[in-house]
Amino acid sequence: MKYDGRKYVIITFITLIGIIYAFKLFYMQVVDDSWKLRAQEIAEKRREITPPRAVILDRNGKKVVENKTYYNLMMCEDEIVDLDTAAFGKLIGWTREEIRERFKEIKTEQGKFRNRQTGKMESNYRSFRTYPFLKEMTADEMSTIVPHLEQFPGFREEVSSMRNYPYGNAANILGYLAEANAEEVGPRKFYKNGDYIGRAGVERYYEEEIRGKKGIKYVVLDAVNDKVASFENGKYDTTAKQADPIHLGLDIELQAYGETLMQNKKGAIVAIEPKTGEILTLVSAPTYDPNLLVGKKKIKENYPDLVNDENKPLFPRPLASAYMPGSTFKTIQSLIGMQEGVITENTGIPCNKSVVGCHNHPSAQNVTQAVQMSCNPYFYAVTRRIIHQKKSKNINEDAAIGLGKWAEYMHSFGLGKKLESDLTGISSGVIPDPKYYDKWYGHNNWRFSTIRSISIGQGEVQLTPLQLANVAAIMANRGWYITPHVVKSVGDSGPLERFRKKNYTMVDRKYFDPVVEGMRRCVHEPGGTARRARIPGITMCGKTGTVEDQRELKGGKLLKRPNHSVFICFAPMDDPKIAVAVFIENAGGGGGTWAAPTASLIVEKYLNGEICEQNKPKEQRILDAKLSLWE
Template sequence: MRKVLLPTIIIIGTILLVLRLFYLQIIDDTFKLKSENNAIKIQYDYPERGYIYDRHGKLLVANQPSYDIMVIPREIKKDIDIDEFCHLLHITRKDYDRILEKAITFSPRLPSVFLPQLNKAEYAAFQEKIRKFPGFYIQKRSLRDYQVKFGANIFGFITQASEKTILKNPYYKSGDLLGKQGVEESYENILRGVKGVKYIQKDKFNREIGSYKNGMYDTIAVQGEDINLTIDATLQEYGEQLMINKRGGIVALEPKTGEILALVTAPSYDPAILVGRQRSRNYTALYNDSIAKPLYDRGLLAEYPPGSPFKILTALIGLQEGVIDEQSSFVCHHGFSYARGRFMRCHCHGGAQQLHRGIYESCNTYFASTYMKTINKYVRPADGVDVWSRHLRSFGLGEFMGYDLPTGRRGKAPTSKTYKRIYPNGGWRSTAIVSNAIGQGEVLMTPIQLANMMAAVANRGYYYTPHIIKKIEGQKIDKKFTTKHMTTVDRKYFEPVVAGLFDVYNLGTAHALRVEGIDICGKTGTAENYAKINGKRVKLQDHSIFVAFAPKDNPKIALAVFVENGYWGARWAGPIASLMIEKYLRGKISRVDLEKRMLEGSLQSEYDKYTGKKETDTLLLKPTAPKVIDSSEIEN
């Protein structure tokens, strides 16, 4: 056996070695091309990125030509006229030395970007004299050409691939562009296309003498695929106009599909400012604006206490758990004493409250009582909280929702573990955490989670994962966006809640926001707002919140509106919600009184109170000659 083992190993090893050599020398030319790198110049042909359209086929993002000056440091002649070179490109000698040193550090033999994104005039001037500057050449690329001035948070932007990205993904080379943030990042692999490659033979004097092997290894560029977004361009633009001089977010969904109709963050900016030679400077200015935070997508990232809209879930869970029914009644004395003399204020009309009236009058007493009965149904409060939390998660709360945008937050749906950390010695009961009932306490939600909650209510118990892709040319969208998610609340319990939400507009806190001929179901909200200023916890102006869907039957839009420091729900968020709904369903506005108030109104003075600074950055979207309305003029 030992006599056979050694020869067998040698024979097998020899066969494997021969097969590997055969593959490398006959089948795979990669190493051959690399070995001849000194005599071959690799030239890339960059494709156009795919175009971006809205749900109706309106072109949102196209392309425009761009020209980069590339450099191969070792090919630069010592006798070139550097002063003339700098004059042509409008840079200083100091800039030239700095950029060249960086290029040498990257690689003296490989090309890298010397100066990106020349315009047509700069390109033409340099092209005429490029022969005088060996080692430099022009690489044509394409940049984004925005057809609209809105949707910057949706699109994202294009930037140069970082060294880290290049090391991680061999597709990208120095100077290559890729999408960052928004759909440009989410659908980068689809939008970017495929680079073409040309191998050019050089002689011993480093002169180009033609295609390597008659172009047998060359490939042509393949343009990126076009995509259609679920966004309604008209609605998106209108939402951004309504939010000028305010901070917050609007998320509108189509309930039956989960398609995102509008995703507004405020303040925003014109996406075109992140294109061209000034991109870096403009991005830096936006990034460093720590007051307005225009790069912070409040619709996806901002975690707020949901306030009174959360009462919808308190009611649904109470019905599902059997601790209340439609006739359950709690007496409200404009407040609710629940333990040790502590008191929860209420702004309803008082008296005996049942579910229907409790919803449209937004009675704190009713929902605090319902919440405590839900928790107290179980022997251990921890078990009650965990059951309650599981119901919340079935609506998409406390989790990343899985939508197709690269940023987001979980929000917070507290569990018994949350309260074990807060109360390490135990002893807590439902009375200690009752503020959860009205969307305060430890509950946090992002606007997109609130909008999704309303979509589930509109559908009477199910939702689809929110998404922004509607169509990819030649491909199917991810099946997870067409998978129905059922909540843990039975369908029969949604009808009485929907009836209460309908009368929020007819009898309750949003009666002044009705739109004739449209059956809107909604809920106002006011969330307390605290911040640390100079190390102290300070109460700031409350946030204005509103959630809604319409029409009541066969709903076509569900949305959530957050306006930071907006006092209360019916003051800012409510009117914006009504206007967005009418704009989408009818394409025109009948409530011109609300429209005028929202377009001309400003909360800037409110924000200036807390910062001591005023927003003067012209990069932010601002209206022409806005009229500032005194807050006392605005009705509840």
């Protein structure tokens, strides 16, 4: 019993010691940043080795993105001893003032943070860290500096790499790199000062797969922080590993050809392999050479010009531009009408121009002829029957019910929503539903006559060129699609899981046949609107579209601009290998005038590898054309 008091004293003492240690640890790790900085300083004794980024190949194994070796001149302030700025300036070709300004610039670039202990803003710059002093130097430039670096402690060379684009095409697909910012660098993060990170396109979306795995080399430093040896003979070093190649579905030569066809034009070309959803080409016009945005020097020099260009070469038109689809939309209206049972494939409707304007042609006796001749009154009547099915005695409520169902069908075609692709900057387009029109006109205060322009792909309906190409792929597959994507495989792993799944529309397979036949006749039979799309020996199925472009001026006056030219197609008819959408802004004429022949050249080039003599004049006509109200 006489020892009980001692026991409690000992327990109390141990508890107090534990509390003191816990508080100290909390203070060191959370409150006092000086300990964290000391740990970072110690960590700087290890050297991170950054591997080259993954090489990117097209579907045929051609290298579309590679790495080119450059050098950085690195500096660590704590290791600099009595810098002779005059001598150093002579070595690198700078003045003393330029050297002083560069030191200031490096500190400014690191930004600031709020110290939790003092509440004050402090610089992220740390004198024990290494920063790039000169960047993106060629081997010849660095070779004149390296032999003299021993005279300037604190400076060393670092091998780096930057991207190179051998073809100079596909800028909007591949993207570009830029330096990691202050929030992205740090001792516990992948990036350090001067590292580059993907900012757009494939480079951004697949950043983690492309950047590889860093290596670590531990070094022993002497009293003046010079490296004297590897720690433990490299026992704890790890090797940097370059990431596996990225294989694209893109055909780079087809991409280059498409960009050539679209010179002096605004718009887009998208081509998809229907069976896989792989994007074969994705042309945004106008475009730019991706080599213009390689490295900080070129970005600083060229980016402002590209941003300020009135023709917007940086804008990804195939992904982000939402256009009215025009008569290409009639293919889907036909399918929904048959699925809903408001028409059959043999339904005939008079071409009544008093209802809606149309070009001269015989009245369509069935769905196939309606698609072939692109009859506006036919699809006006079909869409009216879809919207008004007498599900309610109130005509406005009936319209809301019908439009709601119609919008569901459209969503099943990937319209009115973002396609979950591996590209960035994708727009959802617009498929109006009852809520959309309720905002404009009031709840149940509208009917089909209010929204009739949607029947022929005008008015509020808007699709991106990527969505249009996907519609063409759905037609080719007779009712399903795989989400369009750029990357075929990361290494040998194949596409991402979601790019292996078939997405089915709400329309049964059997209803596609009469529509597809109408698309074939549109190209190959008299009365079709796409005769300029014919290719000898290849059965093409296509649908033209002509889209009005009106701009409202001050005072409510409308300015009518030249029509947009639109065309979707796939080929061959019975074993489709390619589905294409072409959209040329303000080209004038109809879809068969400019978009259809352009699409046919893409198809012919992909399937045959060359343009036949018969179609050479067609090719030259497209190459020579200067369209789209070029600024």
